[in-house]
Amino acid sequence: MQTVTIRIDGQAVEARAGESVLEVLQRLGHAPPALCHDPRLPPAPRCRLCSVEVEGQDDPVNSCALPVSEGLVVRSDSPALQAYRHQWLEALGAHCRPEDLERHPQKALHQALRAQGIAPSGQGSRVDDSHPLIHVDLARCISCQRCARVCHELQGQDVWHQLGRGEGVQLVPDSGGSLGASHCVACGACVDACPTAALVDAGGLQPERAEHWTRSVCSYCGVGCELELGTADEQVVGVRPVLDAPVNKGHLCVKGRYGQGFAQSSRRVLTPMLRREDGWQACCWDEALDEVARRLLALQAAHGADSLGVLGSARATNEDNYLTAKFARHVLGTHNVDCCARVCHAPSAAALKTLLGTGAATSSYDDIERTRLFLVAGANPNENHPVVGARIRQQLRRGAAQAIVIDPRRTELAELATVHLALRPGTNLPLLLAMAQVVLAEGLHDRDFIARRVDELEAFAVSVREWTPERAAAICGVEAEAIRQAARLYANTRPALCFHGLGMTEQGQGTEGVMALINLALLCGQIGQPGAGLNPLRGQNNVQGSAHMGCEPGSLAGGIAIEAGRARTEQVWGRALPQRPGLNLMQMLDAAEAGRVRGLLVLGYDLALSLPDSQRSWQALKRLDLLVVQDLYLNETAARFADVFLPACSTLEKDGTFMNAERRVQRVRAALRPRGQSLPDWQILGALAARMGRGEGMQFESAEAIWDEVRQVWPDGAGLSYARLDRGGLQWPCRDEDDPGTRVLHAERFGHGVRTSLRPLDYRPSPEVCDADYPWLLSTGRNLYQFNAATMSGASALQALRPTDTLDLCAADAERLGLREGQRVRVRSRRGSAELPLRIDARLQPGQLFATFHDPAVLLNRLTSSERDRWVHAPEYKVCAVQLERVPD
Incomplete structure (x- = not known):
């Protein structure tokens, strides 16, 4: 990185090219107040408190907007500057009440007043408590505009507006009245940005109480936002985004900021429990584990290893899930192991692995700012992956990119899209086949890319020849011309980036739908380059990792097929893997209903509430001889059907790693001690294995020790040591300690070779149809x-x-x-x-x-x-x- 030398207050200082003088002063630890400055936003000087004197200039200059340059000479703390700042801070003190300094000591204005020894003089209040998570008092507003700017430029919601000029300026939400009636999505960015008590957290958060801040990763969706958890008295009292996080870049959504209180909920079950004839009975760990071990061994002896099954958790760490898969294969002796990826993005993984050789996203979130066109299919990221959704929306609002949105509903992104294809649910495949037909019929395909990397073009062209836009339009309920417009836009705009969600995968032809997206990308050469590619928006924080750690019947850690990884895994484990194929989640339920699967261990997954056709799912769960639930709460599955409940730690109470939807492995760190008798999932599994006489290979000193074993059996992750993951994580493949990770897959070759083949696909309408009785x-x-x-x-x-x-x-x-x-x-x-x-x-x-x-x-x-x-x-x-x-x- 290029550096320059400047002089600050008589001292020579090295600065990075592109930095502002304020950033240098902040790094040195003696920066002036900067109440209108936010590191997430471009400079927009208003308060002038950060002004410095520059040699050769008569007037002070705002340091937040002053870039460093070779030989720049700056004075940051002259008597004149001190007098100006003191005078201006005295005026701003009229917007602050005396108790504010104690109640909200972290606010920038309050810190500045305290440093200058200035007593606040504010008296009035204009309180708005209409929003349950954000407290508003506009009498404390100093018109810095940080809230309005961060809402506009980072989140893109435009909730806050300033009306009037000079002394008459007023801050108002877009409702014209209360914040609760506005379009606020409670991301909390305005609270972060506000330098006063005008905007503060409510809903139980009190960041001023925090005694310690821990950097970790959000436990909700698969975006993988990094956050800092402020704790006091073993409670989460504050949450703030990590400003230099590569994924979220200093931003959070409502769940990330205000949804972290689950660990301290009174609903937590903190002791093991056994179901007796008269209901649940609390017990000690020894009694619970002995009971589970005895009954698992009895079922194994009576009905064979394949009468048992294990389900990992998308909310647990990679280390937990690796040991879950190892427990099934190493301790129980079965490949009957799966996770909730089965009911969401298993079609994505299967399609991507079949056609491209790797069952994961081909791109990175930073490709959002590199692309010129988004193809958003069956996804609503502004609600389900809000930080990614905000980044996409901002690119569209800036005019930096266009969008094609395939969704039955007119979502936020559909409102901004160049083309919105509002198809009937269940008709993704005909629509995408018709788009491919237009690309080929009009000669819009990338001939050079196909010649170098793609086979079976002629057979594929024959398969889509009859899928004209008119034919698809009659099935999908969209205009034929709109299909043509979308196909032309996708083929002619480079690069184009596809994001898809559960609207693509949770269909009877979910896998084929994702294959159709891949076919389209291959036809148009929209893969293997920055700003292009195919990316499933993973629903849960570690759903990518749970399956990737071997929690699926046909794969071992690293997503490696059983036979391909058998030798390496058996060598590391010191035990032969089972020979018989395993059952996935849905097959296990079918087998339970038929009496072939007798026992199930479920980690962090509420089957009873989330599986389809509850009546049939519940019938299968009722037929089990043993159901063990390992979770935070007595969820519907545990309350209705479980025989044993084992209390697990939350991810706020243990160390490990998550894997987000862009293949990034990130460090998770304990911010709280384990509640009650709860234990990390991996410790519970190790203790249970020991009681079953299979403890060897299941005992570890730490989560890091488990991860080091993962790296032994997963060549593409061998370079992902905890030390290297410390800040921001890395994206696999990352094969050794010198590998920087991989931001874009398939640049030169696919996962299974240099070339791949297009896949002809047939459409089968869903048997679930509307009629006069169910219209x-x-x-x-x-x-x-x-x-x-x-x-x-x-x-x-x-x-x-x-x-x-x-x-x-x-x-x-x-x-x-x-x-x-x-x-x-x-x-x-x-x-x-x-x-x-x-x-x-x-x-x-x-x-x-x-x-x-x-x-x-x-x-x-x-x-x-x-x-x-x-x-x-x-x-x-x-x-x-x-x-x-x-x-x-």
């Missing part, structure tokens, strides 16, 4: 303010924002049916019914419904079907025919 088409999904089964989010301050699920439909349908906002309705499918409140949502098309599945009191999955993807058996959550009726008041 509405329902899709299910997540919401910004809750997370999956709400195990964590429902035990946090987020519950105040989204206390239950809703059924969403458009205003025209509501008016036609005489339904109103908030009214309770009953939704009935061919399998069951649910009752929930109605919400009017302009994003929906007539005849279509959308609902979340977070609330166990609603139990929405009583409605969803047992239809499965034929490749990997992922359920079809997105296509459900239902009837709708009003619940009498």
Whole structure:
């Protein structure tokens, strides 16, 4: 990195080219106050408190906007500057009340006042407590505009606005009234940015109390945002983003900032429990583990190893999941191991691995700022992956890129898109086949890339020849010309970056749908270069890692097929792997229903609430002879069906690693001591293995020791030592200690060779169809303010924002049916019914419904079907025919 030498207060200082003088002063530890400056934003001087004197210039210069240059001479603390700052801070002290300095000592204005010995003189207040997570007092606003700028330039929400000029300036939310009535999404960036007590955390957070800050990774979605957890008295009292994090770049979403209270919830179960005839009974670890070991061994002896199964957790660390997979194979002797990736992105992994040789994202989040076109298919990142969604939205708002959005609903990104293809749920494949047909029919394919890297073009061209936009339009419900426009835009705009979500994968043809996206990228050469590629937006914090650590029946750690990794793994483990193939999650349930699987160990996964067709799923769970749940809470699976409950630590209470959706492995660090008798998952598994007589190879001193074994069996991760992962993590492949990691896959070769083949695909309509009895088409999904089964989010301050699920439909349908906002309705499918409140949502098309599945009191999955993807058996959550009726008041 190029450096320059400047002089500050008579001392020679080396500075990095591109830095501002303020950044240099901050690094040296004697920077002046900078109340309008935010390191996440471009300089926009207002307060002038950071002004410095520059040799050769008559007037002071704002150091936040002054770039360093060779030979620059600066004075930062002259008597004149001191007098100016003191005078200006005295004026600003009128916006601060005396108690503010003690209540919010971390605020920049309060620190400056304290340093200058200036007593605050503010008296009044203009309090707005309409938002449950953000407290507002605009009497303390100093008009620095940091909140408005960070909301506009980082989050892109434009909630805060300043009206008027001079003394009459006023800060107002976009509602014109209260913050609670605004479009605020509670990311908390404005609270971070505010240098006063005008905006502070509510909802239980009190960052001023923090005695220690721990750098870690968020426990929610697969974006992998780094955060700092402020703790006091073994409680999380503050959360703030890591400013230099490569993933989130100093930003968080509402779940990351306000959803970390789950570890200290009173709902936690902190002792092992056994179910007796009269209900749950607390016990000690020895009794619980002995019971589990005895019953597992008895089932193994009576029915064989394959009568048992284990499910890893997308919320647990890589180390936990590696030992989970090892427990199944090494201790139980079965490949019956899986995780929740089966019901979300198993189709993505299968399609990517089959066609490209690696079952993971090909690109990096930083490609968001490099691309010129986004293809967003079946994903709503602004709600489900908000930090990535904000980065995409900002590129579109700046005009730096265009977007094609494939989604039945008119989402935020669809509003900004050049082309929105609002297809009928379940018709992704015909749409993508038609786009490929246009590319080939109009000669828009990348002939050079295909000649160098792609086979089977002629066979593929024949397979899509009849898939004209007109044919697809009749099935998908979109205009043929819109399909042509999207195909032309994707083929002609370089580079183009694809993000897809569960709207692609949770279909009867989810794997083929992702294959169709890959075919399109290969046809157009949109892969293997910065700003291009294919990327599944992973739903949970470590769903990529849980499957990648071997928690799936056909793969070992590293996503390596059993036979390909058998020799290496057997050498490291010192034990032969099972020879018989294993069952995946859905197959295990089928086998349980049939009486072939008798025992199941489930880590951090609420099967009863989240699996489709609850009646059938529950019947399978009821038939088990032994169900052991290892979790934080007595979730629906444990409460209804488990025989033993083992209390696990939360990810706030243990060390390890997560793997995010861009293949980045990141360090997770304990910010709290384990609550009660809870233990890390890997310690529980090791203790259980010892009681079963298979403890050798399952005992480790630390999470790092487990990770070092992972690196032995996974060549592409051998260079990912804890020391190298310390700040920001690295992306695999990373094969040795000198490897910087891999930001873009498939630049020169695919995972299985230099060339790959296009895959002809056939469309099979979903058997779940609407008719006169079930005329509405329902899709299910997540919401910004809750997370999956709400195990964590429902035990946090987020519950105040989204206390239950809703059924969403458009205003025209509501008016036609005489339904109103908030009214309770009953939704009935061919399998069951649910009752929930109605919400009017302009994003929906007539005849279509959308609902979340977070609330166990609603139990929405009583409605969803047992239809499965034929490749990997992922359920079809997105296509459900239902009837709708009003619940009498």
